Amino acid sequence: MPDKVFVGSIVLPDRVIDQGFVLTADGIVQHVGAGAPPAGETHGGAGMLVLPGAIDAQVHSRSQADQEDFIWSTRSAAAGGVTTIVDMPYDAGDLICTPGQLTAKAATAGEQARVDFALYATVAPEDGAAQIPALIEAGAAAFKFSTFGTDPKRFPRIPPHTMHACFAAIAPYGLMAGVHNEDDEMVRAAIAAVRASGDTSYLAHGRSRPPITEALATAQVYEIGAATGCAAHIVHCSIGRGYELAAAYRQQGHEATIEACIHYLTLDEEEHVRRLVGRAKINPPIRPRAEREALWRHLAAGNITVVSTDHVSWSADRKDDPDMLKNASGAPGLEVLVPLLVKGLVERDLPLSHAARLLAHNPAHLFRLGGTKGALAVGRDADVMLMAKSPYRYDPAASGMNVVGWSPYEGMELPYRVEAAYLRGTQISAGGQTSAEPGTGRFQRPLRQAA
Incomplete structure (x- = not known):
């Protein structure tokens, strides 16, 4: 593969190099510098932002049967400058809780994916920790559990004693355990109270999952992590209190990380949930504007580890029930993850x-992919994104890069546009259109220590 030189403002986790360049060869970063670029096939130019390809830490490609799959999720990803996705283990009709299931999913994804991918694994409650060593051997990048039982088969609750055993089994390998953080008993009591009140409005979902349900579950997860020595991660947090807890556990010497989905940084209950109703139903819920702004203060303070989408492309009929609580939870976002975060950063000066750190450097570390992914650094894969200041209004249907034509971000003005993305030095999208074919992406196994 010939040398490529990416020219512009080089966005690194700790600084921006104005008038810089990134030299790549054979799909690997060879040099990062400032000033006159070396000879080579040039991409970018003055005024262009050069960022590492994003890693989306939370994607649900298969939540709805016969809907999205990796064919479409990775098409959206490539168009939006996301060069690696980490897919969740809760597939329709298939809980990814055995090495055979993980291996089969990796094989199918390898045939379909247009960008690189890593896979979460989970456990069946009745198996406990028994399958964890074999799942790690099969290539699981991390493990996902839930303190809330969304579905007893597809998305089960893992009780504290079982979670403790699982964390203890994962810890010797140096991998991370991520948890969906909502207290089961409190949420069920709150849902019953909302139902009894007769409330079916846009406010019903937030009332059925109040902030205390998140805080209690978050504290439980971090305590189990502290007790077992396992890296404990909260996969989505909508409340400022959760970031305070994470920071406190880190100060005590524990590996306690926490994730802010882009919807919690972009949407609020007063405007967006009120207008979009079921299309803005997500677990945990979109909170009031004051809570959203608290999250931005935590981002500025360095208390957020990664930003992700929690992407899931439900068909519209599963999001448009007038009874708020009857709608499916989740929303698509892969195509605009990077532009939305950049928008928020620009608006708040x-x-x-932050974009390079939260969307690439930190996710690569979290999933133990830092040997190859997550940075414009010598020896890493040449996963590169070019962005230009080119304001536009987002239209998910018009782009053609999504399996569904709706998005909670439809109509938002985004100041920067992803102009092109490259995976290991090869262009996979340009002008918002994905060129990579299915099968381009590779299965990414984590670097792990011997147990």
Whole structure:
């Protein structure tokens, strides 16, 4: 593969190099510098942002049967500058809880994916920790559990004693355990109270899952992590209190990380949930505007580990029930993850280096992919994204890059556009259109220590 030189403002996790360049060869970063670029096939130019390809830490490609799959999720990803996705283990009709299931999913995804991918694994409650060593051997990048039982087969609750055993089994391998953080008993009591009140409005979902349900589950997860020595991760947090807890556990010396989905940084209950109703139903819920702004203060303070989408492309009929609580939870976002975060940073006058850290550097570390992914650094894969200041209004149907034509972000004006993305030095999208074919992506196994 010939040398490529990416020219522009190089966005790194700790700084931005104006008038910089990234030299790549054979799909690997060879040099990062400032000033006159070396000879080579040139991409970008003055005024262009050069960022590492994003890693979306939370994607649900298969939540709805016969809907999205990796064919479409990775098409959206490539168009939006996301060069690696980490897919969740809760597939329609298939809980990814055995090495055979993980291996089969990796094989199918390898045939379909247009970008690289890593896979979460989970456990069946009745198996406990028994399958964890074999799942790690099969290539699981991390493990996902839930303190809330969304579905007893597809998305089960893992009780504290079982979770403790699982964390203890994962810890020797140095991998991370991520948890869906809502207290089961409190949520069920709150849902019953909302139902009894007769409330079916846009406010019903937030009332059925109040902030305390998140805080209690978050504290439980971090305590189990502290007791077992396992890296404990909260996969989505909508409340400022959760980030305070994570920071406190880190100060005590524990590996306690936490994730802010882009919807919690972009949407609010007063405007967006009120207008979109079921299309803005997500677990945990979109909170009031004051809570959203608290999350931005935590981002500026360095208390957020990664930003992700929690992407899921439900068909519209599963999001448009007038009874708020009857709608499916979740929303698509892969195509605009990077532009939405950059929009928020620009509007709040925060450094663009946050984007490189939260969307690439930190996710690569979290999933133990830092040997190859997550940075414009010598020896890493040449996963590169070019962005230009080119304001536009997002239209998910018009782009053609999504399996569904709706999005909670439809109509938002985004100041920067993803102009092109490259996976290991090969262009996979340009002008918002994905060119990579299915099968381009590779299964990414984590670097792990011997148990």
